[in-house]
Amino acid sequence: VTLLRVDAGRSGDGTVVVLAGELDLSTVVQAEDVLFRVEHETEGPLIVDLSHLTFIDSTGLRLILAAHARAIKRGRPCAIVRGPEAVHRVFHLTRLEERLAFTDAAPIRGAGEPG
Amino acid sequence: MRDPAVSLEQRMLDAERRARELAEQAQAEAERARAESERAREEAELARAEAEGAHRLEAEARARLQVLVEAGGAMAASLESRSVLAAATGAAARRICDYSVVFVTGREGRVEAAVGAHRDPARFGMVQRMADAHLPDPDDPNSVPATVLRTGEPVMIARVPPEQVGRIMAPGEQLELARTLGFASLMVVPLKARGRTLGAFALVRDEGSPPFRDEDLSLAGILAVRVGLAVDNARLYEERDYVAETLRRSLLPPELPKIRGFEIGARYLPAADGTQVGGDFYDVFGSDGDRWIAVIGDVVGKGAEAAAMMGLARYTIRTAAMSEGRPSAILETLNRAILQQTNDHRFCTTCCVRMLRSGSDARLSVACGGHPLPLILHSDGSTDVAGTPGTIVGVFEDPVFTDRPVDLSIGDALVLYTDGVTDERRGSDEFGEARLHETVSQLAGAGAQGIADGVVDAVVGFRTGTARDDIAIVVIEVVR
Numbered sequence: 001v002t003l004l005r006v007d008a009g010r011s012g013d014g015t016v017v018v019l020a021g022e023l024d025l026s027t028v029v030q031a032e033d034v035l036f037r038v039e040h041e042t043e044g045p046l047i048v049d050l051s052h053l054t055f056i057d058s059t060g061l062r063l064i065l066a067a068h069a070r071a072i073k074r075g076r077p078c079a080i081v082r083g084p085e086a087v088h089r090v091f092h093l094t095r096l097e098e099r100l101a102f103t104d105a106a107p108i109r110g111a112g113e114p115g
Numbered sequence: 116m117r118d119p120a121v122s123l124e125q126r127m128l129d130a131e132r133r134a135r136e137l138a139e140q141a142q143a144e145a146e147r148a149r150a151e152s153e154r155a156r157e158e159a160e161l162a163r164a165e166a167e168g169a170h171r172l173e174a175e176a177r178a179r180l181q182v183l184v185e186a187g188g189a190m191a192a193s194l195e196s197r198s199v200l201a202a203a204t205g206a207a208a209r210r211i212c213d214y215s216v217v218f219v220t221g222r223e224g225r226v227e228a229a230v231g232a233h234r235d236p237a238r239f240g241m242v243q244r245m246a247d248a249h250l251p252d253p254d255d256p257n258s259v260p261a262t263v264l265r266t267g268e269p270v271m272i273a274r275v276p277p278e279q280v281g282r283i284m285a286p287g288e289q290l291e292l293a294r295t296l297g298f299a300s301l302m303v304v305p306l307k308a309r310g311r312t313l314g315a316f317a318l319v320r321d322e323g324s325p326p327f328r329d330e331d332l333s334l335a336g337i338l339a340v341r342v343g344l345a346v347d348n349a350r351l352y353e354e355r356d357y358v359a360e361t362l363r364r365s366l367l368p369p370e371l372p373k374i375r376g377f378e379i380g381a382r383y384l385p386a387a388d389g390t391q392v393g394g395d396f397y398d399v400f401g402s403d404g405d406r407w408i409a410v411i412g413d414v415v416g417k418g419a420e421a422a423a424m425m426g427l428a429r430y431t432i433r434t435a436a437m438s439e440g441r442p443s444a445i446l447e448t449l450n451r452a453i454l455q456q457t458n459d460h461r462f463c464t465t466c467c468v469r470m471l472r473s474g475s476d477a478r479l480s481v482a483c484g485g486h487p488l489p490l491i492l493h494s495d496g497s498t499d500v501a502g503t504p505g506t507i508v509g510v511f512e513d514p515v516f517t518d519r520p521v522d523l524s525i526g527d528a529l530v531l532y533t534d535g536v537t538d539e540r541r542g543s544d545e546f547g548e549a550r551l552h553e554t555v556s557q558l559a560g561a562g563a564q565g566i567a568d569g570v571v572d573a574v575v576g577f578r579t580g581t582a583r584d585d586i587a588i589v590v591i592e593v594v595r
Contacts, residue, residue, distance in 0.1 A: 024583075025417065055545075057538065057584065058394070058415045058464065065510065066460040086545070094464065094485035095506040095515060 003027050006034040014045030014077075020052035023060035031060075035067050046071045047103075050083035056090055068100050079103045182210035186338060196349040197230060203316070203342040204232035211331060211338075212318035214238065214296060216246040217306065218260050219314035219346065226250040226264070226314075238296065245292035249285035251315070257282045259303045260315040267312050269304040269336060273326040297321025302332055304339040308347030316342060366396055366425045374399075374407050376472035380563030380590040382571045386417075386535070386582045394463075395533045395587035396425045402436040405472065408445070411531040411589050412465035412486065412508075420461070427452060428463055428508075442467035442482035443516035446508055450484070450516075453509030462509040466502070466531050470591060477593040479521040479529060484508040487534055490552065492566065494526030496559040498552045501529060528566060528592040530555055535584035539574045546577050563592040 004027035005020040015038050019031055038046065048064060050056070056064075064080060071078035079101045082088050091097045186206035200217045207215040214233040221227040229250060231242035251260040259270050275283070280298045284290040300320040306313045316339045320327060371379045379399050394414035402408050410432050414424045428449060435448035445467050453462065464485035471478045481489060485507030491499040501521045506514035521529060532551070539546045551570070558569040567588045574586060 054543070055538070057534070058413060058462075061507070062415050062460050062462065065462075069460065093487060093504045095504055096485075099506075099511065 004030050006031050008034055008038050011047060012045075014047055015042040016047040016049055018049040018052060022055040023053055023063070024055060024057040025059045028059045028063050031063055035063070039067070039070060043076070045077040045079070047079050047081060049081040050087055051081050053083045053087045056083070056087050061090060061094060061096065064100070065096065077101075182206050182334065182338060183341065185210065186341065196346050196353065197228075199342065199345040199349050200230035201232065203338065203345075204230055207316070207318055207335070207338060208232040208234045211335060212302075212327075213321045213324055214242045215316065215318045216242060217314055217316050217342070218246070218251055218264075219306070220253075220264060220312070224253055224264070226253070226260070233296075241292055241296060245284075245289050245296065248287070248289035248292065259283055259301065260317055263303045263305050263315045264312055267305050267307065269302065269332060269339075271302045271327055271329075271332045273300055273328070275299055275301050297323065300324070300326040302327050302335050304332070304335045306339050306343040306346060308343040313343055313346050313350075362422050366422065366429060368398055368400075371399055372401065372407075374401070374470070375405070376477065376594065377407070377470055378563040378592045378594045379409070380565070380567040380588075380592070382567040382586070382588045384535075384571055384575070384582065384586040386585050394421045394425065395535065395585035396429055397531070397587050397589045398429055398432065399589065400433060400436070402469075403440075406440070407470040408432070408436045408442075409468045409470065409531065409589055409591055410445075410465060411533060411587055412463050413533045413535075413585075413587075414463040415461055424453070424457075424461060424463060424509075427456065428465065432465075432467065440469065441518050442469050442480055443505075443518045446482055446484045446505065446516045447514070450506075450508045450511075450514050454512070457509065460510055462507045464534075465508050468529065468531065468591065472593075475525055477523045477527075479523060479591070480518045481521055481529075482516045482518050484514065484516055487532060487537065487548075489532070490530040490555055491521060491523070492528045492530060492555050492559055494524070494559060496556045498556050523593045525593050525595055526560070528563060528590055530566060530570070531589040531591075532570070533585065533587045535582075535586035536570065536574055536588065538584055539578045539586070540583065541577050541579045546574055550577070563590040566590045566592070 003022045007018045007020070009016055009018075017035055017038055021027070023031060046067070048067060068078050068080065080103070082102050082104050091100070091102075186203050196219070200219065204215045204217055214231065216229050216231040218226045218229050229243070229246035231239070231246045233239050233242045251258040251264070253261050253264055255261045259272070263270055272279070275298055280293055281290060284293045284298075296319075298319060299322045301317065303315050303317045306316055316335065318327075318335055367383055371381055381397060381399070383395065383397070394417060395412070396414070397409075397411040399407065399409045412428055414421045414428065431449050431452045432445055435445040439445050439448060446465060449465065462485070466481065466483045466486040466489055468489070469480040481502040482505060483502045484505045486505075488500045488502045488504065491501050493499070502519045503517045505516040508514065523529065537545065537547055537551055554570055554573040555566065558566045561569055567590045570588050571586060
């Protein structure tokens with residue numbers, strides 16, 4: 001049983017990483033591996049899609065936070081596609097809502113800048 | 116001219132001689148052929164015998180090595196040293212000897228325990244009783260295991276003279292049991308790992324079995340190496356459990372303080388895997404005069420790094436509380452401390468509460484840093500949420516922490532908890548905040564500890580499978 005599915009694909013001139021399922025201590029390594037590869041092998045905007053996530057814990061938050069910070073540091077636009085209520089509540093509670101560039105939209109096509 | 120008479124006689128003699136020669140030649144050849152075929156037959160026989168022998172030897176070697184396979188599999192599956200020893204003695208008794216006993220030493224080199232096994236399961240108990248009757252004294256010159264423990268060298272007594280059994284075994288029950296079981300041939304090999312002798316492995320054959328040979332000793336030696344490593348591994352694992360537990364206890368207050376006008380209850384339930392130090396912590400302490408601080412938090416991740424941050428968080432909060440009155444200021448100090456010491460987005464979530472009693476009411480001040488907001492339980496069973504969300508602690512230079520006043524009356528309580536409570540699940544259904552409010556509402560009047568226990572019981576009763584995360588709860592109840 002895989003609790004987390006991680007998919008990466010092109011979207012316009014950017015790259016989307018879709019996290020589906022549960023992002024927690026036991027699955028965070030999977031997502032880390034894919035994000036690491038995407039960050040090093042692609043250029044342009046990075047979009048992390050949480051809309052198919054059902055659960056996130058603090059290790060998951062840390063992963064998103066770190067990926068976002070690394071992208072910004074390299075001058076790479078980064079956007080997070082908002083997760084369902086149960087997931088987004090955690091970003092609200094931790095006030096990360098204000099610190100990350102959230103978008104409601106599904107991954108943009110062909111646009112240089114997300115969101 | 117030839118003499119015809121002589122010549123005839125001569126010719127007859129010649130013919131006769133040649134006939135004899137021919138006959139002899141033929142016989143010699145026949146003999147040679149027979150000899151050759153005989154040799155060929157012998158050679159074929161020898162070859163067959165050799166092939167058979169080789170096959171038998173190979174089968175024997177395979178059977179002998181089977182002990183390593185059997186013991187190895189069982190030992191690898193076990194992280195508890197006693198199970199490792201049971202697997203090793205069991206395999207040895209089935210494959211090398213009639214019965215075997217492992218003696219294990221503790222830190223000071225004394226034999227602490229013995230685990231025995233017999234080829235015949237019905238005699239297991241006898242072997243164990245014999246071993247337990249008298250554990251080898253390291254200084255006893257007559258004890259073979261003690262000698263092996265001292266020298267670290269294997270010992271084999273292929274034929275144990277009957278009179279020597281009486282010297283090797285302790286008089287009384289041990290000697291009697293040894294005589295009942297039979298004690299004809301003995302090997303004792305050391306168990307070693309990382310340069311230390313961890314124990315001695317004794318293998319015994321009774322009078323019904325052939326004496327041990329050198330190849331039995333080398334096989335026992337190979338087995339002992341594997342057992343030594345497995346025991347060492349299991350001990351490390353057990354030690355890690357112990358360290359984790361000690362560390363965890365050192366990071367939670369040993370005992371909750373008695374505070375006039377408040378009653379404090381708390382519960383902590385570690386996640387299923389006890390070897391990992393979880394990330395939840397709490398503390399309740401007096402800071403200045405009649406001002407008290409209660410704090411609950413959750414550090415990202417598990418293990419040693421999480422424990423280190425828990426320690427940092429707990430002591431920074433205690434120190435900050437000496438000079439800072441406002442919970443938000445305490446969180447700001449903690450935020451700076453973590454930022455200074457880490458740069459890998461490691462953070463914690465914390466809820467900090469200051470408690471002050473005035474007359475029959477209590478004024479609490481609540482600040483949260485990325486932490487679930489505490490619940491208010493009124494004496495009538497109604498519930499509320501206290502505080503406002505604040506930034507996670509330890510990542511940003513400019514966090515937002517807000518102090519929110521909470522006024523409580525006698526019988527009211529504030530319930531602080533970690534997300535392990537709400538994240539716990541039954542299938543895909545989360546325990547969640549709504550269920551927590553419901554649960555807490557029904558616990559009105561149960562007292563601070565009763566509320567903490569009631570919530571934990573509800574969560575444990577709700578979930579299926581093992582605990583997903585740590586659970587921590589601190590309840591502050593206003594009392595007379």
